[in-house]
Amino acid sequence: MRFITPMSLALVLALTGGAVSAPALAAKKEEKKAGPKLNLSPDVIKSLQAAQQASDKQDFAAAKAALADADTKAKSNDDKYQIGAIKLNTSIVSKDAALQGEALNQMLDSGLTPPEQAGQFNAIVADQAVQAKNFDVAIQRAEASLAAGYKPEAVNPTLAQAYFGKAGTTNTAAEPGRGYTVKGLAALKAAADATKASGQQVPAQWYQIGVGRAEAAKLPDVTDWAKMAYEAQPSGENLRTLVRLFQRANPTISNRENLDVLRLLGASDGLVIAADYTEYAEMASKTGIYGEVKSVIDKGRSKGVLNASQGADLYQPAVARIAGDKSSLGSAEADAQKAANGKIAAATADAYLGYGDYAKAVAMFEVAKQKGGVDADEVNTRIGIAKMLGGDVTGAKAAFSAVQGGARKQIAGLWLSYLSTKGA
Numbered sequence: 210m211r212f213i214t215p216m217s218l219a220l221v222l223a224l225t226g227g228a229v230s231a232p233a234l235a236a237k238k239e240e241k242k243a244g245p246k247l248n249l250s251p252d253v254i255k256s257l258q259a260a261q262q263a264s265d266k267q268d269f270a271a272a273k274a275a276l277a278d279a280d281t282k283a284k285s286n287d288d289k290y291q292i293g294a295i296k297l298n299t300s301i302v303s304k305d306a307a308l309q310g311e312a313l314n315q316m317l318d319s320g321l322t323p324p325e326q327a328g329q330f331n332a333i334v335a336d337q338a339v340q341a342k343n344f345d346v347a348i349q350r351a352e353a354s355l356a357a358g359y360k361p362e363a364v365n366p367t368l369a370q371a372y373f374g375k376a377g378t379t380n381t382a383a384e385p386g387r388g389y390t391v392k393g394l395a396a397l398k399a400a401a402d403a404t405k406a407s408g409q410q411v412p413a414q415w416y417q418i419g420v421g422r423a424e425a426a427k428l429p430d431v432t433d434w435a436k437m438a439y440e441a442q443p444s445g446e447n448l449r450t451l452v453r454l455f456q457r458a459n460p461t462i463s464n465r466e467n468l469d470v471l472r473l474l475g476a477s478d479g480l481v482i483a484a485d486y487t488e489y490a491e492m493a494s495k496t497g498i499y500g501e502v503k504s505v506i507d508k509g510r511s512k513g514v515l516n517a518s519q520g521a522d523l524y525q526p527a528v529a530r531i532a533g534d535k536s537s538l539g540s541a542e543a544d545a546q547k548a549a550n551g552k553i554a555a556a557t558a559d560a561y562l563g564y565g566d567y568a569k570a571v572a573m574f575e576v577a578k579q580k581g582g583v584d585a586d587e588v589n590t591r592i593g594i595a596k597m598l599g600g601d602v603t604g605a606k607a608a609f610s611a612v613q614g615g616a617r618k619q620i621a622g623l624w625l626s627y628l629s630t631k632g633a
Contacts, residue, residue, distance in 0.1 A: 245321045247287040253279050257295050264295075269303040290319035310337045317353075328359025335367045339374065347371035362407045365400035366415075369393045373422060382427040390426040394419055394434075401437075413442035420450060432458070436626070443630035445478035451626070452479065455619060462616050468492040469590050469620055475505060476598065477627055483514055490523045498563035499534055502527035534560060545573060550582025562591060567599030586617035593624060602631050 249257075256279035263271035276299065279292045296312030299305070313330045316322050322330055331354035338347035351368035355361060372393030376386040397419055401411045416438035423431035432454050439447040452470055456462070462470075471489040474480050480489065486509035493501040506524045509515035538560055545554035558573035574592045577583045593608035606628055612621035 245290070245323065247291055247321075248285070249291055250282060250284050250288050252282040253284075253288045253292065256282060257291065260295055260299065264299045264302060267302070269299065269305070272299050272303075273308065286319040286321055290316055290321040293319065306337065310334060317350075324357065328354045328357035331357065332359050332364050332367070335364065335371070339367055339370050342374060344371045344374040348375070360407075361399060361403035362409065365396045365403060369396035369400060372396060373418075376422075376426070378425075381422070381425045387426045387428075390422050391428065394422060394428070394430070397422075411441060413438065416441050417447075439626065439630075443627075445474070446481060448477045448623075448627060449474055449479035449481060449485075451623060455623060459616050459619070464492050464495045465587065466616050466620060468496055468498075469587075469594065470623065472594055473620075473623055473627060475508070476594075480505075480509070480514070483509065483519055486515055487520045487523070490520050490527075493563065494523045494527060496559070498559055499527040499530045500560070500565070501563035503531065504563075504565070535564065542573065545576055548580065551577030551580035551588075552582055554580060555583045555588060558588075558591065558595075562595050565598075567595040570595040571599070584617075586612045586614065586621075590617055590621055590624075593621065597624070597628065602628055 256275050260272045260275035260279065263269070263275055276292060276296050279288075279295075283289050283292060293312045293315035296308055296315065300309035300312055310333075313334045317327065317330055317334065331350045335347045335350035335354060338344070338350060347367060348371045351364050351371060354364045355368070370393075372389045376389035376393060380386060381390050397415055401415055404411045416434055419434035420431060420438050423434050432451070435447070435451045435454055439451055452474055456467070456470065468489075471485075471492055474485060475489060480486055486505055489505045490502045493499075493505065502523050506515060506520040509520065510517070538557060541553060541557040541560075545551075545557050548554065554573045554577035558570045558577060561567075561570035561573060571592055574588050574595065578585065578588050578592075589608050589611045593605045593612075596602075596608060597605035606625060609621040609624050609628070612618050
């Protein structure tokens with residue numbers, strides 16, 4: 210899932226990018242002891258005997274013909290149930306999926322399926338209905354299976370797919386697609402919870418499907434799905450989705466706040482397209498951190514994402530100022546120690562951070578905190594960034610945890626989410 214540009218923050222999401230697959234279901238051969246006591250019509254018995262004999266000889270065409278004949282003679286639910294049972298056995302031996310679906314539906318519709326089998330039978334029929342794109346039947350059968358207490362970790366993925374099928378892939382932000390998407394996401398979340406409860410690992414793809422569906426339907430819980438996707442698979446791209454959702458939800462954040470968000474993409478390998486690198490360089494340029502402008506564009510070029518001309522309008526002016534900027538840092542440190550407040554110290558620390566001198570950056574940020582007169586949340590955020598980039602993960606977590614409010618707290622939360630995966 211990639212955002213096209215930082216301007217529109219539009220998600221590229223493939224709604225058909227994967228099925229919500231669940232453990233395979235298979236009906237077992239119907240046995241007499243499992244069925245109800247039946248009172249069958251004599252003519253039906255004769256046809257079923259013929260079907261059974263043909264099936265035993267593996268003459269499945271004759272068996273199906275005899276079963277079709279039995280259907281024409283059925284007078285009661287007892288007859289229909291037993292015909293379905295023989296169909297089921299024949300379908301399993303002949304590996305005939307269509308006949309199996311017909312058999313199970315016939316047994317279920319008779320109302321005589323034993324409760325201990327109703328859940329599994331409904332689950333199988335629901336799955337087959339999804340494959341056939343008969344989503345209404347799939348929903349009905351999946352809900353009946355769940356009501357019978359059958360494996361929710363196996364049935365809920367089918368129910369989710371059925372609702373997503375009803376929602377379609379176009380105009381899902383409007384009704385009825387939006388409502389079906391909400392129901393599908395609820396089923397998908399139930400599937401994940403049941404899978405965890407059964408001791409199995411939830412496929413990371415489920416959460417990515419959740420992100421795609423929630424985004425397409427413009428649902429507010431897209432961020433929750435993005436968080437779950439990142440926790441399930443802490444990749445740079447999944448973190449990138451979280452970051453872009455944060456930016457979209459907070460369009461008025463300052464350039465300095467946005468820089469610290471983009472730094473997270475840089476640290477996590479979440480810079481993917483050219484616009485990611487140039488946006489990052491632009492924020493660093495606007496806040497006067499020339500060393501970082503150069504380093505991020507160099508990184509984009511080394512990865513082959515940026516060509517020599519992309520970002521040149523930011524790169525050349527920054528490179529021209531680096532030598533003078535670096536030469537001023539020694540005197541800036543001295544001035545910071547004598548200053549009445551921490552503003553010079555914070556600006557000096559910013560420069561050191563941009564040049565990759567993380568130890569000096571942390572030291573100067575601490576001076577800025579001590580002297581005061583600065584944005585404590587910003588300083589703590591940047592102490593966290595400098596410590597993390599310098600290899601002090603524990604210290605970074607403590608610094609980010611000290612951030613108190615506003616957009617800065619959310620930014621720190623994104624960094625903490627990333628740090629929670631370090632070494633995982």
